[in-house]
Each structure stands twice: as structure tokens, then as C-alpha cells.
Amino acid sequence: MAKLQQLADLVGGEVSGDAEIEIGQVAPIDKAQAGDITFVANPKYLPQLKSCQASAVILSPGIDVSGQNLLICANPYLAFAKILTFLQVSPRPVKGIMPGALVSESAVVDPAATIYPGCVIGERVTIGSGTTLYPGVAVYADVTIGEDCVVHANVVIREGCHLHDRVILQPAAVIGSDGFGFAPDGAKYYKIPQVGVVVLEDDVEIGANTSIDRAALGVTLIRRGTKIDNLVQIGHNVEVGEDCILVSQSGIAGSSKVGNHCTFGGQAAIAGHLTIGDNVMIGGRGGATGNVAPNQILSGLPLMPHKKWLRATMTLPKLPEMRKDMQQMQKRLDELEALLKEK
Amino acid sequence: MAKLQQLADLVGGEVSGDAEIEIGQVAPIDKAQAGDITFVANPKYLPQLKSCQASAVILSPGIDVSGQNLLICANPYLAFAKILTFLQVSPRPVKGIMPGALVSESAVVDPAATIYPGCVIGERVTIGSGTTLYPGVAVYADVTIGEDCVVHANVVIREGCHLHDRVILQPAAVIGSDGFGFAPDGAKYYKIPQVGVVVLEDDVEIGANTSIDRAALGVTLIRRGTKIDNLVQIGHNVEVGEDCILVSQSGIAGSSKVGNHCTFGGQAAIAGHLTIGDNVMIGGRGGATGNVAPNQILSGLPLMPHKKWLRATMTLPKLPEMRKDMQQMQKRLDELEALLKEK
Amino acid sequence: MAKLQQLADLVGGEVSGDAEIEIGQVAPIDKAQAGDITFVANPKYLPQLKSCQASAVILSPGIDVSGQNLLICANPYLAFAKILTFLQVSPRPVKGIMPGALVSESAVVDPAATIYPGCVIGERVTIGSGTTLYPGVAVYADVTIGEDCVVHANVVIREGCHLHDRVILQPAAVIGSDGFGFAPDGAKYYKIPQVGVVVLEDDVEIGANTSIDRAALGVTLIRRGTKIDNLVQIGHNVEVGEDCILVSQSGIAGSSKVGNHCTFGGQAAIAGHLTIGDNVMIGGRGGATGNVAPNQILSGLPLMPHKKWLRATMTLPKLPEMRKDMQQMQKRLDELEALLKEK
CATH class of the missing domain: 2.160.10.10 (Hexapeptide repeat proteins)
Known part of the structure; x- marks a missing residue:
């Protein structure tokens, strides 16, 4: 359990919103509940934030999200890893x-x-x-x-x-x-x-x-x-x-x-x-x-x-068709050459 | 050890031949001896049945095999698995x-x-x-x-x-x-x-x-x-x-x-x-x-x-040849075009 | 530790140079020091022998190397394996x-x-x-x-x-x-x-x-x-x-x-x-x-x-280009055919 400000200090980020809110654990955006912090490393998941129940969100700077407590930092994925380590990994006991x-x-x-x-x-x-x-x-x-x-x-x-x-x-x-x-x-x-x-x-x-x-x-x-x-x-x-x-x-x-x-x-x-x-x-x-x-x-x-590999492999399924096309072209060439000889 | 009828009951099949014959174990068609039951799931192995020494054969319905004790059932492979389990797998002792x-x-x-x-x-x-x-x-x-x-x-x-x-x-x-x-x-x-x-x-x-x-x-x-x-x-x-x-x-x-x-x-x-x-x-x-x-x-x-993949991969070994053919066709096209310009 | 002659006897080879020199271990050509034996199985490494500090070199017959103690044998790689086993593998103790x-x-x-x-x-x-x-x-x-x-x-x-x-x-x-x-x-x-x-x-x-x-x-x-x-x-x-x-x-x-x-x-x-x-x-x-x-x-x-596979795979990166070339050739054929119809 930690306050949002404490987590921001841990990862070198800044809080926008309630810096005193208590965070218990990290959760993915589609499963986060009150007390959780979640993260958005890929902008395509931003629309999911609207319905997200998390108490805070780790985000890159420059993204406009209203109505959420934010932990803003340069590398949200790294911050997620560090906060996860801090909140949920216990030291191994010496035995x-x-x-x-x-x-x-x-x-x-x-x-x-x-x-x-x-x-x-x-x-x-x-x-x-x-x-x-x-x-x-x-x-x-x-x-x-x-x-x-x-x-x-x-x-x-x-x-x-x-x-x-x-x-x-x-x-x-x-x-x-x-x-x-x-x-x-x-x-x-x-x-x-x-x-x-x-x-x-x-x-x-x-x-x-x-x-x-x-x-x-x-x-x-x-x-x-x-x-x-x-x-x-x-x-x-x-x-x-x-x-x-x-x-x-x-x-x-x-x-x-x-x-x-x-x-x-x-x-x-x-x-x-x-x-x-x-x-x-x-x-x-x-x-x-x-x-x-x-x-x-x-x-x-x-x-x-x-x-180049992406393009080459896209061509693979077309190989049999290409082979047929070539045979047709050869026929057409044969015909053209015959025609020209006649003339 | 079980009677053939008992095995037929186990797998919901029917016996044709000696239902009382004793079966000791399951064996592949090329190794089966008297006392064994074998199975034919793939019709291409049917000819081997003639010389097969098995005491019984598991078969699909509608196949005409004379001179053998048969256990006829809809799914011979599944029946084989169930009979193998019944005859040859002992329960693990609790220790x-x-x-x-x-x-x-x-x-x-x-x-x-x-x-x-x-x-x-x-x-x-x-x-x-x-x-x-x-x-x-x-x-x-x-x-x-x-x-x-x-x-x-x-x-x-x-x-x-x-x-x-x-x-x-x-x-x-x-x-x-x-x-x-x-x-x-x-x-x-x-x-x-x-x-x-x-x-x-x-x-x-x-x-x-x-x-x-x-x-x-x-x-x-x-x-x-x-x-x-x-x-x-x-x-x-x-x-x-x-x-x-x-x-x-x-x-x-x-x-x-x-x-x-x-x-x-x-x-x-x-x-x-x-x-x-x-x-x-x-x-x-x-x-x-x-x-x-x-x-x-x-x-x-x-x-x-x-x-499509089968056809595409069959074309792969022909790629170098296709490339040569294309170069030849291009030459022929060049020649035709030159010829037509002259005329 | 063994004399070079003893190692030659072990692998059925011949010594050229000091047969009495003591060999302690096997080492690769770029790391061998005095007391080591090294080997050259691939001729491309022969030039490295000039600066090699090894006390002896395992070599195939017919290679002219001056100023080195040589163990000459038909299969240097096999000799290397046998000498390595002899010098550096201890029997496993029975426990x-x-x-x-x-x-x-x-x-x-x-x-x-x-x-x-x-x-x-x-x-x-x-x-x-x-x-x-x-x-x-x-x-x-x-x-x-x-x-x-x-x-x-x-x-x-x-x-x-x-x-x-x-x-x-x-x-x-x-x-x-x-x-x-x-x-x-x-x-x-x-x-x-x-x-x-x-x-x-x-x-x-x-x-x-x-x-x-x-x-x-x-x-x-x-x-x-x-x-x-x-x-x-x-x-x-x-x-x-x-x-x-x-x-x-x-x-x-x-x-x-x-x-x-x-x-x-x-x-x-x-x-x-x-x-x-x-x-x-x-x-x-x-x-x-x-x-x-x-x-x-x-x-x-x-x-x-x-x-054939080597040639075929070399063609793979050229597939997209081949496909473009074919489309161009088809255009050229269309044009030639149109031109000939006109005439």
C-alpha cells in the first residue's frame, strides 16, 4: 500500500490529481478496481480509460485525460514495472x-x-x-x-x-x-x-x-x-x-x-x-x-x-498464379513472334 | 484377459465370430499372435489381415472380412484405445x-x-x-x-x-x-x-x-x-x-x-x-x-x-528457373519491340 | 603431461621436430602457449601458425610448415579429440x-x-x-x-x-x-x-x-x-x-x-x-x-x-521485383498485340 505521490517519487514522475490517494496494487486496464493503479503504454487503449475504475493511471506526458488521477512519466511501461516490483514483490526470506x-x-x-x-x-x-x-x-x-x-x-x-x-x-x-x-x-x-x-x-x-x-x-x-x-x-x-x-x-x-x-x-x-x-x-x-x-x-x-521480407512473403501465396501467368505470356510471345515472321 | 464379447460390451460394439474367445492383449497388425486383438483404422492395412495371426480384429461396420473373429464398432481407433486401457493399464497403487x-x-x-x-x-x-x-x-x-x-x-x-x-x-x-x-x-x-x-x-x-x-x-x-x-x-x-x-x-x-x-x-x-x-x-x-x-x-x-500453401511450396524449387525464363522473355520482348519500330 | 612421441603413438601419427618435447594440454590456435599442443583441421587457419606459441601442432600430411614441432596424421580433428581425452579427461571415480x-x-x-x-x-x-x-x-x-x-x-x-x-x-x-x-x-x-x-x-x-x-x-x-x-x-x-x-x-x-x-x-x-x-x-x-x-x-x-534450395532461397528476396517485372511485361505484351492488330 502506498500513496500516489510516493509512487511518483519512486519512478521520477509527477502527479496530476489526488496525490494522497492510497494504491494497493497494479491491475490491467480492463480489470482495475478502486485502489488499483493501471497504465497505458499504448495509445490505442486510451479510450478504455473512460470506463476504467482504477484509482490512478500511469501515462506519458502530453495526453489529455480528465477526471482521473494521473502519474505522468516519460516511460510508463518502466514505471509500471517498478511500481509492480515495489507493491507486489516481497523479498525472499533467508533460510x-x-x-x-x-x-x-x-x-x-x-x-x-x-x-x-x-x-x-x-x-x-x-x-x-x-x-x-x-x-x-x-x-x-x-x-x-x-x-x-x-x-x-x-x-x-x-x-x-x-x-x-x-x-x-x-x-x-x-x-x-x-x-x-x-x-x-x-x-x-x-x-x-x-x-x-x-x-x-x-x-x-x-x-x-x-x-x-x-x-x-x-x-x-x-x-x-x-x-x-x-x-x-x-x-x-x-x-x-x-x-x-x-x-x-x-x-x-x-x-x-x-x-x-x-x-x-x-x-x-x-x-x-x-x-x-x-x-x-x-x-x-x-x-x-x-x-x-x-x-x-x-x-x-x-x-x-x-x-523486404514482409513484401517477399506476401508474394509467396501468389507464386502458383505467377507461374501460370508466365506460361501464358510465353504463349503470347510465341504467337507474336510467329505473326511477325509471317509479315 | 477378457472374452471378446466382454470387450465388445466395453466399447459398444458387436461380435462377428467366436464371442467367447479369450483376448490377452492388444498388438499391431504385423505383430499380433494368437490371444491378441488387433485393429484396422485405415483401410489400406486391410490386405494384411489375411496373414494376421490375431484372435480378433477391431473393424468398422460394412467391411467384408471372412475367417476372422471381428469386433465391429463405429470408431475402431477409439475402441482400440479403450481396450488397451482395459487390458494393459493397471491402476496406480496408493502409497x-x-x-x-x-x-x-x-x-x-x-x-x-x-x-x-x-x-x-x-x-x-x-x-x-x-x-x-x-x-x-x-x-x-x-x-x-x-x-x-x-x-x-x-x-x-x-x-x-x-x-x-x-x-x-x-x-x-x-x-x-x-x-x-x-x-x-x-x-x-x-x-x-x-x-x-x-x-x-x-x-x-x-x-x-x-x-x-x-x-x-x-x-x-x-x-x-x-x-x-x-x-x-x-x-x-x-x-x-x-x-x-x-x-x-x-x-x-x-x-x-x-x-x-x-x-x-x-x-x-x-x-x-x-x-x-x-x-x-x-x-x-x-x-x-x-x-x-x-x-x-x-x-x-x-x-x-x-x-494454396501446398501449391505455393511446390513452386519454390522452380523459382530460379522462373527467373531465368523471365529474363529470356524480356529479351524476346526487347527484340519484338525493336523489330516493330523498324517496320 | 606426455611427450610428443607418446601422443603420436596414441593417434597413429608421425613426429616432425622435437619428439621429446613435453605437452601439458590442448589449446586453440589463438590461445596456445608453450607446453600446449594445437591443431589445424581447416587450412584457412594455417597463416595463424606463424605467430602461434604452441609447443606442437597437429597437422595433415603434405603441408609445409617450418619452425614448428609437428604431429602429422591423416585425421587431425580425430587426433585432437583423442589427445584431449588422453590429457584432460580423468576417469570418473567409483563411489x-x-x-x-x-x-x-x-x-x-x-x-x-x-x-x-x-x-x-x-x-x-x-x-x-x-x-x-x-x-x-x-x-x-x-x-x-x-x-x-x-x-x-x-x-x-x-x-x-x-x-x-x-x-x-x-x-x-x-x-x-x-x-x-x-x-x-x-x-x-x-x-x-x-x-x-x-x-x-x-x-x-x-x-x-x-x-x-x-x-x-x-x-x-x-x-x-x-x-x-x-x-x-x-x-x-x-x-x-x-x-x-x-x-x-x-x-x-x-x-x-x-x-x-x-x-x-x-x-x-x-x-x-x-x-x-x-x-x-x-x-x-x-x-x-x-x-x-x-x-x-x-x-x-x-x-x-x-x-537447388540455395538458389531458390536466393531468389526469395527478389520475388516482389519479379512480380512487378511481370506486370510490366504484360503491359508491353498488350501494347505489342494492339500494335500488331492495327497493322
Whole structure:
């Protein structure tokens, strides 16, 4: 519970209307009741405000809305996130090593960490202050986990991998599985040992059932602030830059390097041994088969500028018709040529 | 073991031949032996019946097969499923809370439920009669699980999610992982807390390694009877209607609403914030980038009527040839035009 | 640590230079220091050798490199893998059934196997000599696991499945989940019990978060030597031949049969009930919708010869332009025809 002025101070915004009104929680515009605050990040929802019961609305400056208490700020979506965090997220209680957690004697767990039952912590592991491991997390030997990390249930972190601070792993994510490397030996394949590790830098988040393979030699590296969704595949020796967004079911094959601030849509794919520049956006199901220069918005397989791809795919359903038209045109050409020969 | 007449009564069919013959198990047509019952759902397999050793055959009415004991019924595939269930599926024994299961004191587990070793059950959880949790299931606080559910090993159900009755979760499915929501804050991303839940209604089945994200606010909802295959991604705030079929590796992005009785093929994708009507079939790897009206069979990216897509994709390999043909036609046009100018 | 001559003997190669030099570890060409051995499998990296600090280089015969100690052999990549294994992979210590592992009384675990804490081993399971199960592995009743297998943390192996020898399962892989089989019963679906099993033959490797469904009746079979990457879906009753390579996020739908020595790229898909011949390569995101004859390199959806696909996809971005060109050509034809009529 907070007064509207208090929330405005939190997000660096200004109040228009009753600054003293009490706000209990955040609610979407179509469900908000008295005591709630809602937000409009997309102007197309503005008409819904008329019938909205919320006690206050988070809005961008310069929009004329009468009869509502407003919290006006430059980035309403960010303000919404911060207010939601403030009002509705409780700090995780520190519970220490709970009964039923199996911690190796040589592991060092900070007293302000929480290890739930069913976790198994290997030899020489270190776990920092404020970090929580939910039930069933398996941490192999020589792993280091920093401060204020959240590792959800049934995550696996294999030997020697490193998590820096404030890393979040959703349930059943796998960090440090063997890379997919085999040397052909006649018809059979010989397994190439994968003796490298994975490093997840500060503020990285990894989705549920996502796999990040350890390097064959060296490091698979996810840099600071990058967010990876569910069911994503990161191959061995990949490097992903800072503040990237990798949407669900996308994949990056072995040894590719991705720049900073890239965004890959759902089911997108990057082939192996490529370099993707900074600020590259690849649309859903786009596929990179060659290096990509920075600062582009691309889609398709092969990749092309997104707008070109939109036009190209619009043409796809017309292909059979185009083929028929061409056959007709060829007939007409044949006839014209015959006619001209006669003359 | 059952007599053929007993099986006919079970599925509402009729016997032609020896109604007293003993049937031990179900077998495919190419492997059935004496004592087995087999089935023919697809007429193309009828010729194989001649050499089939089965003691009886499940068939549709109106097919003339001599010299075999027949169980005739309207839906042989459904009859096969029911007879297989009757003959070969034993009820799960009730074992209560087994040693090695870690159940919070405030959790309420029905005495007729089974909790295998290695499960960790959080605070205020309730688990209904006849439900089985296999080893390594992690159930966070405030979850409710109904009656006669089957939760396979290493599933994770996060805080506050609700499973109604007869829900089946295959191994390592994740229910209630955080939705993928971040607000840009300059170059960095600020995590939007995901404070909603997931509700799985009666008779829902979720595949292995599938992730169902919790809502940001509110509920991610899978309605009664819907079946979701392995490695599927369901984003936050998605709603899927009743009796849908989502095949493996498909994905639905955040906030999309899917109607009743839809079927999505393998690797199909639905972009975010869309509405898909009832009775929509989307073929394997189809991709919805806009709303879809009900009662359609669609394929491709962009989606088009399935038959049109079949024709369009058949044209794809001919594209380079079409391009050459066009260049030739342009030459011929140039020549004709030149010729006509001369005259 | 080993002398260069010893490594040459190990891989059947020859030394050129100082055979007595001591090698400590393998390193990539751009990071190798004194005491390291590196390798050049791809000639494009040869120029980097000049500035390389490695004590020795693994090379193919017939390449002229002066001033370096060389280990010359026919297959440098294979030699690299074998030397890496020799120098840097320690044997897994045998630890027996560790405290915190929950093993059913009727299970038979070889004394030379290792079962980590948090594993739950069901009734009548047998586990062979030299096999390691990492924490949190759930093994249902009647499973057999052969010798020298490695089962990583949080893997699930469901009832009755069989692993032969030297099988490797990466973390959170699921073996024997129910196949996705439902019989329509009016608008609803009736679950077809999946009473078959999965068999993984010798030297099979399965990736992290990959799901292999059990057969409805009979066996889902992965034959000797096949390697399956992360996040792959194998449907019920599938059979995959020997020495196949299935790259990440690919999928094979129910009842399809794949020959020996096939390679499927990332996100590739095989529809159900198909037969794929021996030695078929399908490129990344290729999709088989019909049977495929042996000995082909294919890509695309629909599949076409890989080179044809490369040309076809290069044409895709030009489609809108082609369509415009056609409209122009039609105009020109109209004009020519009008002109000729006049004459």
C-alpha cells in the first residue's frame, strides 16, 4: 500500500490529481478496481480509460485525460514495472541450508543464502549472499554462484561453471551440458571431450528448459544483462553480448559471436561460426547463415531487410498464379513472334 | 484377459465370430499372435489381415472380412484405445507420502495420494485424492493439485499455480516459470515481476520439457481437455481453449488467445497478442502473424489456406528457373519491340 | 603431461621436430602457449601458425610448415579429440551408492557403479558396472542401464526403458515420456495408453532437455552410435539408425524410420510415418513431408536438393521485383498485340 505521490517519487514522475490517494496494487486496464493503479503504454487503449475504475493511471506526458488521477512519466511501461516490483514483490526470506539439502563439506555457502531441500551441492562450490536455490537444483563440483542469484527448481549447473551476481535461472534450465562435438572416425563418431565451461555475467536471466552448452575448450559466455527465454539452445563456445534478448525456441549454433543489444525473435536461428554485429534485430524464425553487419532489422531465411521480407512473403501465396501467368505470356510471345515472321 | 464379447460390451460394439474367445492383449497388425486383438483404422492395412495371426480384429461396420473373429464398432481407433486401457493399464497403487518425500507441515496431502521420494512440497499446498507425484517433483508454495492427477518425475510447479482434476504432466514439464517481460531502461532491461499464475483445467495433458509461463498479472489458462506435446512454449497470459492439440516444439507468444478445438502442428508458432478462432488447424511449422478467423485449415508463414500453401511450396524449387525464363522473355520482348519500330 | 612421441603413438601419427618435447594440454590456435599442443583441421587457419606459441601442432600430411614441432596424421580433428581425452579427461571415480540416494530394495546396482545423492531408483532396476548417475536422476521401475553409462543430473528414465552400454544422457533429458496419442471421441480426446518402451543402444548420446517418447505398443529405438543434441523431440515408435547426428531443436514425428548415418541440421523436422533412407543429410530447418530415398543432401520445406534450395532461397528476396517485372511485361505484351492488330 502506498500513496500516489510516493509512487511518483519512486519512478521520477509527477502527479496530476489526488496525490494522497492510497494504491494497493497494479491491475490491467480492463480489470482495475478502486485502489488499483493501471497504465497505458499504448495509445490505442486510451479510450478504455473512460470506463476504467482504477484509482490512478500511469501515462506519458502530453495526453489529455480528465477526471482521473494521473502519474505522468516519460516511460510508463518502466514505471509500471517498478511500481509492480515495489507493491507486489516481497523479498525472499533467508533460510540458510534447509534440512534435506545435501551440501558437500568442501562447499562454501554464505550464511545469508538459502538452499532448499532436495538440492545437491558438489565439492568446492561457492554460493554468495542473498542467493536462493529452490528444490532439486544440482550443482556440480567447482561451480561458483555470486550474490542475489535466484536458481529455480531442478536447474542443473555442471562442473566449473560460473554465475556472477543477480543471475536468474528459471526451472529446469541446464548450464554447462556437453557441447555437441564429435570427430568422424570412419562411419562412427568419436566424442570430443568438452572441457570448457559456461560463464553467465551479472543480471543474466535464463529461461525454463533452456540449455547452455559448455565450451569444448575455453568459455561459452553470456554477457551482462542479457535475457534468454525458454527452450533456447546455446551451442558450445558461443558468446552473446550485453543486453541482448533471445526469445523462446531460438538457437545459436557453436562458436558464433553475437554483439551487444541484439534481439532475436522466437524460433530464430544463428548457424555456427558466425559473427553478428551490435544492435541487430532478427525477426521470429529468421535464420542467419552468414555474418551480419551491425544496426540492422532482418527477417527470413536467408536473412533480408525486414520490410523486404514482409513484401517477399506476401508474394509467396501468389507464386502458383505467377507461374501460370508466365506460361501464358510465353504463349503470347510465341504467337507474336510467329505473326511477325509471317509479315 | 477378457472374452471378446466382454470387450465388445466395453466399447459398444458387436461380435462377428467366436464371442467367447479369450483376448490377452492388444498388438499391431504385423505383430499380433494368437490371444491378441488387433485393429484396422485405415483401410489400406486391410490386405494384411489375411496373414494376421490375431484372435480378433477391431473393424468398422460394412467391411467384408471372412475367417476372422471381428469386433465391429463405429470408431475402431477409439475402441482400440479403450481396450488397451482395459487390458494393459493397471491402476496406480496408493502409497501415501513415501519415505524420502519432503512435505511442508502446512501442506494438505490427501491420504489416497502418492508422493514419491525426492519430491519437495511447499507451504499451504493441497494435493487431492488419487493423485500421484513421481520422484523429484518440486511444488512451490500455495499450489493446488486436484484429484487423479499424474505428475511425472522432475516436474516443477511454481508458486500459486492450480491444476484441476485428471491433469497429466510428463517429466520435466515446467508450470509457472516467469513470463519473458522486460521494460527497456535505456540500453538495459528492467525485469517486470511476473505475479500471475497458471491454471490447467480438467483433463489437460502437458508434454515433457514443455514450459507454461505464469501471467505477468492474472492467469495463463489452459482449458479443459487440451493436450500439449513435448518441448512446447506457452508465453505469459496466453489462453488456450478446450480440446486443443498442440504438437511438439510449437509455441504461443505472450497474451494470445486460442479458441476451442484448435490443432497446431509441430514447430508451428503464434505471435503475441493475437486471437485465433475456434476450430483452426495450423499445419506443421505454420506461423500466425495476425488474428485468425475460426474454421480454417492453414499453413505457411504467412498463413494461407493449406491447399494454396501446398501449391505455393511446390513452386519454390522452380523459382530460379522462373527467373531465368523471365529474363529470356524480356529479351524476346526487347527484340519484338525493336523489330516493330523498324517496320 | 606426455611427450610428443607418446601422443603420436596414441593417434597413429608421425613426429616432425622435437619428439621429446613435453605437452601439458590442448589449446586453440589463438590461445596456445608453450607446453600446449594445437591443431589445424581447416587450412584457412594455417597463416595463424606463424605467430602461434604452441609447443606442437597437429597437422595433415603434405603441408609445409617450418619452425614448428609437428604431429602429422591423416585425421587431425580425430587426433585432437583423442589427445584431449588422453590429457584432460580423468576417469570418473567409483563411489557406489552415495548417502542421500534412494534405491529400491529390489534394484540391482553393480558395486562399481556410482549413484549420487538425490537419485531415486525404482523397483527391479539394474545398473551396470562403471555407470554413473548424477544427482536427481529418477529411474522408474524395470529400467535396465548397461555398463559405463553417464546419466547426468535430473534426467528421467521412465518404466521399462533400456539403455545399453556407454550411453550418455545430458542433464534433464527425458527417456520414455508418453507418446502423444489421443483418439477423438466426439469433440473430446481419449488418451491412448502408451505401453511400449524406449531402447537406446550402445554409444548413443542424448542432449540436454531432449525428449524421447516411449512407443504406444512396441519400441522407440535409437540404434548404436547415434548422437542426439539438445531440445530434440523423438516421437513414439520412431526408429533412428546407426551413427546418425541429430542437431539441436530438430524433431521426428511418430512412427518414422530413419536409416543409418543420416545427419539432420538444427530445427529440421521429419513428419510422421515416413521412411528416410541411409546417408541422408537434411540441412538446418529442412522439413521432410514424404519418404526420402538414400544418399541425398537436401534442404528446405518441401525438401529439395541442397544446391537447388540455395538458389531458390536466393531468389526469395527478389520475388516482389519479379512480380512487378511481370506486370510490366504484360503491359508491353498488350501494347505489342494492339500494335500488331492495327497493322
